[in-house]
Amino acid sequence: MKSIESRIADELRVAQGQVIAAIGLLDEGATVPFISRYRKEVTGGLDDSQLRELEDRLKYLRELEDRRATILSSIEEQGKLNDDLKKSILTAETKNSLEDLYLPYKPKRRTKGQIAREAGLEPLADALLGDPMLDPETEAAGYLNDSDETPVPDTKAALDGARAILMERFAEDAALLARLRDYLQANAVVTVNVAKDKEQEGSKFRDYFDYQEPFNAIPPHRALAIFRGRNEGILNSTLDIAAPEGGWESELAHPCAQMVAEHWGIQSQERPADKWLTQVVSWTWKIKVLLHLSGDLMFDLRERAEAEAIRVFSLNLKDLLLAAPAGAKATLGLDPGLRTGVKVAVVDKTGQYLDQATIYPHAPKNQWDQSIAVIAALAAKHGVELIAIGNGTASRETDKLAGDLIKRHPELRLTKVMVNEAGASVYSASEFAAREFPDLDVTIRGAVSIARRLQDPLAELVKIEPKSIGVGQYQHDVNQFQLGRSLDAVIEDCVNDVGVDLNMASMPLLRRVSGLNETIANNIVMYRNQHGEFNSREQLKEVPRLGDKTFEQAAGFLRIVSTNANPLDSSGVHPEAYSVVEAIARKNGREINSIIGDTQFLKSLKPEDYTTEQFGVPTVTDIINELNKPGRDPRPEFKTAALRDGVETIKDLVEDMVLEGTVTNVTNFGAFVDIGVHQDGLVHISCLADKFVDDPHKVVKAGQIVKVKVLEVDVQRKRIALTMRLQETSAERRDRGQGAGKPKPRNTKPARANKQRTMPANNAMAEKLAAAFKK
Known part of the structure; x- marks a missing residue:
């Protein structure tokens, strides 16, 4: 059996030594951003995406090994563990195959098969299976008894018991189950119909009222729509091999029933026991195996669909978090509204709240000129450069107001930008917002959030529950633990990729920094409030509960932009590697300040000339690149969409x-x-x-x-x-x-020609789905 490290190495197509090193660092508490950026020599240069995949697979495979050990122990305690079974369990590569092997030995409530065995009917089952020439009625007559505990009053009861024994035996054969599962996976179709009298209530699912598609062709978003319809009681679904017109001609005509019969050597040759045995096979397939495997496969489909939905959400969230920041400019935020007015908030270039107002430029009050006067006064008073307009109700009307303001007051040199306000109301009502602005109305907090989101989307969006940002696909239907874990990883990667200003960052932003948690982030903010700005990274060690290990993980991602600070403290160079920069400066007779940003000089350096036992060529190369553009922001240049005048609804x-x-x-x-x-x-x-x-x-x-x-x-x-x-x-x-x-429409390869239809992948369908998942 391959080791966990070997399996992961094969899957990632990297050396086993790289995997072993990465696992060691993860087990020691190192974070993915820290390992990918500052431990390249140790892992052989594994990047953050490889490390995230490694981390996920490590969790799965360790859970698999724990389950394997539990199963082996359980079967051994029952005295039923032989060498062949042990080998099969040790080589099982998935949770499904492991559970299939355990199925016959899994403790369960008293079954019909167990009761039949207690009644002494197993020899009857073995006899009929082994010799179809025996007459079932005649053989069963020899097993009748009137026991008080397990009576067998007649031949029907005896044959029912023998059938229950064989059905359990057939349905618990791991090799057969694996073969049937593979066949269904490749050939089954999912059939969906509307539940009785649910047509009106479930109209949003009408595309699935009479729907069929091959199991292996269903895309994730359609699968999740079906599962949502089932959960709401609107849709019914089944999974099976599509029957020919007129149905199956015999009990063994179904290909999966044929496989069961072939596996156990059962044939229909008009021998005395053949009819009874083929009924056993048919019942096994219909009652036990199909139910079990269709449940497994639909569960697998849900898992795959959820994984894809989580992947899509994660990609969208990453793009949104890494959107271009407008930068450190005083900004006026407008949270549009009609009857309740437009909420106005002003923040300075660092995002600190300065002022507020509520204006009523739209119906019913129509105070257009007065509203412009109020905004102009606020902009002049606080040196505002940007106007951020939330894109909710009355946004285009408010955008027109801002445009009129700019035309009337060109001396203010204002720029207006429409901002996606999804989640702003969630932040406004959050505990953190209440602590940050205890004296502000919830609606004004929303305007503050809109203004800050324009200045720095990443710093503001980390305060909001990711699911409230509105970039997901059926995000409320997927496994919430897995979704949260994936989104947390995305946020962690983005925050650490950009870096954090230690003297400006909020607690929600700090807690996403490698190695930090909410408690330590709070302690940093409290220390900053009590002692003033940090002047060096080393000063972090004075923060309560921030020990050496935490400092190691976090320091490289925290920036100190101050004239009094070590210039390297504002860069991505880790404090542990300052000695490398000092060696570069010393060897070339330069001051550290003079080499930072000197592109020509830095390009002339050979990384191998400055390596040490601790820092190899990859790290020295990164350091030189960082010195060329210290604290560089990986986000794109800021620009906005030019919305067309006159197109408002x-x-x-x-x-x-x-x-x-x-x-x-x-x-x-x-x-x-x-x-x-x-x-x-x-x-x-x-x-x-x-x-x-x-x-x-x-x-x-x-x-x-x-x-x-x-x-x-x-x-x-x-x-x-x-x-x-x-x-x-x-x-x-x-x-x-x-x-x-x-x-x-795409070719969905319908499995049978009948009145049911496959789902066309067209715009109309997609829009219906979109409307459904946005609700």
Whole structure:
């Protein structure tokens, strides 16, 4: 049996020594960001994605080994562990195969088969299975008894007991189960129908009221839609091999029943026991095996669909967290509203709250000029450079207000930007927001969050529960523990990739830094409040509960931007490696300050000239690159979408109109784009590019500015079909037989020709799904 380290090495296609080293570091408490950045020599350069996969597989395989040990111990205690069984258990590579082997020995409540064996009927079952020439009725007559505990009053009872024994035996054969599972996985279809009298209640699932698709072809988003419909009691689903027209002609006609019969050497040759044995096979398949395996396979389908949904959410979250920051500029945040007014908050260039107001520029009060005067006064008073406008209700009307303000007051030199406000209300009502702004109204806190989100999306979004940000796909239907674990990993990677200003960071941001937790993050903030700004990384060691191990993990990701600080403290160079920089400066007769940013000098250096026993070429190379651009931000340059004037509601859209917008969410079936009409439009996967696209994430990402063309608008249902294939018109698509935004259905290989249909992967379907999962 391969070791855990060997299996992971094969899967990642790396050397076993790299895996062993990485596991050692993880077990010692090192984080993935720390290992990938500062321990390249130890792991042979494993990157963060490899380490995350290694971490996940290590968890699974260790759980598998624990379960293997439990099963071996249980069977050994029963005195039933032989060499062949032990070998099979030791070589089982998945949890399913392990459980199949354990099934006959798994403690369970008293079954019909056990009762039959206690009644002495196992010899009858063995006799009929071994010799089909025996007559079942005649043989059963020899096993009748009138025992008080396990009576067998007649031949029917005897044969029922023998059947129960064989059904258990057949259904608990690990090799047979593995073969049947593989066959079903490759050939079964999932059939879905609406539950009785649920048509009206479940109208959002109407695409699945009469639906069939091959099991191995169901994409994750459709699988999750089916599971949601089942959980809500709207849909019923089954998994089986599709029957031919008219059904199966005999009990052994079903291919899986045939496999059971072949495995146990059962044939229908008109011998006395053949009919009884074929009934046993048929019952075994229908009553025991199909139920067991279909449950397993549907569970596996859910797990795969959930894993894909979590992957999609993680990718979108990463793109959103790493969106371009507008930077350290005084910002005025507008949280739009109609009747309740527009909430205004001003923050300084560091994100600190300064001022607030509530204005009523829209109906019913229509205080347009007064509102402009209020905002202009606040902007002048606090030196505001940016206006952040939340993209919720009344956003375009408020955007027009900001535009009018800029026209009337060019001396203020203001820039307006529409900001995705998803999750701002969640932050506003959070415990952290209440502690941060105890005297502010919840709605003003929301305006503060919108302003800060423009300045630095990462620093603000880490304060919000990721599921509230709105970039997921069925995120409330998936395993919440796995989702949380994956999203936490994404946040940790993003925060540490960018780095954190130690003197500016909030507690929620600090707690995402490698090695830190909420308690230590709180202690850092308290220490900063009591003693003022940190002047060096070494000063971190004075923070309560921040020991040497925590310092090692965190220090490289914490920046100190101060004229009094060591210049290396503002870089990504770890304090443990300052000696390398000092050696570079000393050897070349330079001061450290003078070599930082000197590109020509740094490019002339040979990393191998400065290696030590502790720091090899990979680390020295990283240090030189960091000195060239100290504390560099990996995020892109800030830019915004130019929303089209006069296009403010869905009614303003017309076919073939070209607009600029911002990608808000990317799913497996396409991307949603905010074009400024209060309703995101969908660019179906077939409309993302002029070439075939198998994964939308390869073309677009959340937060990206894109140009789109309107294909179709359904005002009544508030649905917008868009395309990024700008050369093609809606008319041309219709001429090719494809309605606007409706690509040709994909081949889903229907398993049988009947009235049931496979699901077309088109825009209309995708939009329905999108509407369902956004609710």
